[in-house]
Amino acid sequence: MKLVTAVIKPHKWEDVREALEAFGVTGMTVSEVSGYGRQKGHTEVYRGAEYDVALVPKIRIEIVVDDQDAEEVVEIVVKSAQTGRIGDGKVWLSPIDSVVRVRTGARDVEAL
Amino acid sequence: MKLVTAVIKPHKWEDVREALEAFGVTGMTVSEVSGYGRQKGHTEVYRGAEYDVALVPKIRIEIVVDDQDAEEVVEIVVKSAQTGRIGDGKVWLSPIDSVVRVRTGARDVEAL
Amino acid sequence: MKLVTAVIKPHKWEDVREALEAFGVTGMTVSEVSGYGRQKGHTEVYRGAEYDVALVPKIRIEIVVDDQDAEEVVEIVVKSAQTGRIGDGKVWLSPIDSVVRVRTGARDVEAL
Ligand SMILES: Nc1ncnc2c1ncn2[C@@H]1O[C@H](COP(=O)(O)OP(=O)(O)OP(=O)(O)O)[C@@H](O)[C@H]1O
Ligand SMILES: Nc1ncnc2c1ncn2[C@@H]1O[C@H](COP(=O)(O)OP(=O)(O)OP(=O)(O)O)[C@@H](O)[C@H]1O
Ligand SMILES: Nc1ncnc2c1ncn2[C@@H]1O[C@H](COP(=O)(O)OP(=O)(O)OP(=O)(O)O)[C@@H](O)[C@H]1O
Numbered sequence: 603m604k605l606v607t608a609v610i611k612p613h614k615w616e617d618v619r620e621a622l623e624a625f626g627v628t629g630m631t632v633s634e635v636s637g638y639g640r641q642k643g644h645t646e647v648y649r650g651a652e653y654d655v656a657l658v659p660k661i662r663i664e665i666v667v668d669d670q671d672a673e674e675v676v677e678i679v680v681k682s683a684q685t686g687r688i689g690d691g692k693v694w695l696s697p698i699d700s701v702v703r704v705r706t707g708a709r710d711v712e713a714l
Numbered sequence: 715m716k717l718v719t720a721v722i723k724p725h726k727w728e729d730v731r732e733a734l735e736a737f738g739v740t741g742m743t744v745s746e747v748s749g750y751g752r753q754k755g756h757t758e759v760y761r762g763a764e765y766d767v768a769l770v771p772k773i774r775i776e777i778v779v780d781d782q783d784a785e786e787v788v789e790i791v792v793k794s795a796q797t798g799r800i801g802d803g804k805v806w807l808s809p810i811d812s813v814v815r816v817r818t819g820a821r822d823v824e825a826l
Numbered sequence: 827m828k829l830v831t832a833v834i835k836p837h838k839w840e841d842v843r844e845a846l847e848a849f850g851v852t853g854m855t856v857s858e859v860s861g862y863g864r865q866k867g868h869t870e871v872y873r874g875a876e877y878d879v880a881l882v883p884k885i886r887i888e889i890v891v892d893d894q895d896a897e898e899v900v901e902i903v904v905k906s907a908q909t910g911r912i913g914d915g916k917v918w919l920s921p922i923d924s925v926v927r928v929r930t931g932a933r934d935v936e937a938l
């Protein structure tokens with residue numbers, strides 16, 4: 603199993619969710635986070651000067667998926683979260699050993 | 715080392731925490747998240763129709779544990795978070811390379 | 827690629843961020859969490875008695891880094907978050923398969 607973690611712009615959340623659902627993703631976990639990337643949270647890069655970091659609000663999405671879907675889910679999130687402007691976010695993929703549905707105890711693919 | 719991540723119903727948090735403590739877990743990290751599973755956050759499944767997703771509040775728990783305890787900790791969380799009704803949550807297990815206690819620099823089993 | 831996750835005291839966040847920037851870290855994701863460790867959130871250990879757990883507010887930082895920087899980034903976070911008093915936090919390192927910059931589709935080291 604794999605875990606896809608995405609940090610995206612809040613206003614793109616609906617687009618990402620719809621794209622994932624069209625693909626067949628059955629669930630996800632969402633949280634409010636903040637962060638910064640190469641521009642330190644500013645809309646322009648001021649080279650050579652020291653500027654404070656601004657934490658920009660983002661949405662963090664976690665999706666547990668089957669191995670065979672993992673790469674495609676990453677691509678779907680990237681495509682649907684893209685605006686082409688700075689701060690669009692990051693998506694990372696990590697290994698997980700197993701997942702359990704709490705209600706039934708079902709494991710792995712049966713737990714999704 | 716392993717990381718156990720659990721997304722559970724908020725009102726089950728106390729039960730889960732007590733069960734983990736009885737086992738000997740010494741710490742955990744908790745956050746407020748929301749999410750949905752197969753029923754898209756609704757209490758009934760309306761097949762064949764398109765319905766909006768409702769994000770349901772959940773509690774996310776992260777527990778770093780020694781490899782030899784990992785499977786048992788997963789089982790304890792699953793058992794103690796179970797109500798038998800939909801939306802009970804998911805628990806997943808992932809590999810971690812190492813953990814450090816910030817105060818002392820102690821690593822891995824000594825850091826727990 | 828690696829993911830460094832740190833749970834630290836909120837008032838140490840600026841120090842940690844500055845130390846990471848001095849090293850060359852280009853971005854991070856931050857969230858508000860709470861938790862407890864060996865003292866169950868209390869400032870003293872009352873041995874042998876049963877006490878309730880107190881959830882103490884902490885800051886959770888996630889930093890995706892290149893493999894070759896991972897150990898040094900862990901050390902920098904540990905050093906800069908340290909006060910020497912209980913509750914200073916935990917830092918853990920986990921493997922990730924890949925990371926993508928959403929705006930450009932760049933991957934792994936090019937995505938940072
Ligand atoms: N190395 C990183 N580790 C963890 N999270 C990161 C990292 N870099 C960025 N993020 C998260 O992703 C969010 C968006 O980053 P952002 O898209 O600005 O990255 P970027 O590399 O600066 O790309 P761009 O040039 O397109 O802005 C940040 O607010 C932060 O939450
Ligand atoms: N694939 C997933 N990836 C990440 N988080 C998920 C996933 N599926 C569910 N979750 C999280 O777990 C919470 C509870 O899910 P839920 O228990 O409803 O799963 P389910 O598969 O629908 O099981 P049930 O049929 O028992 O309701 C969701 O609100 C969401 O936060
Ligand atoms: N095993 C664990 N798994 C996940 N998070 C943990 C764990 N232990 C502690 N934490 C997180 O780290 C925070 C700080 O823990 P803390 O520094 O008190 O650990 P400790 O082992 O008790 O060390 P100290 O003796 O220095 O207090 C907790 O509030 C919690 O969020």
Ligand SMILES: [Mg+2]
Pocket residue numbers: 638639640641642688689690
């Ligand atoms: Mg940026």
Ligand SMILES: [Mg+2]
Pocket residue numbers: 750751752753754800801802
């Ligand atoms: Mg459900």
Ligand SMILES: [Mg+2]
Pocket residue numbers: 862863864865866912913914
């Ligand atoms: Mg402690």
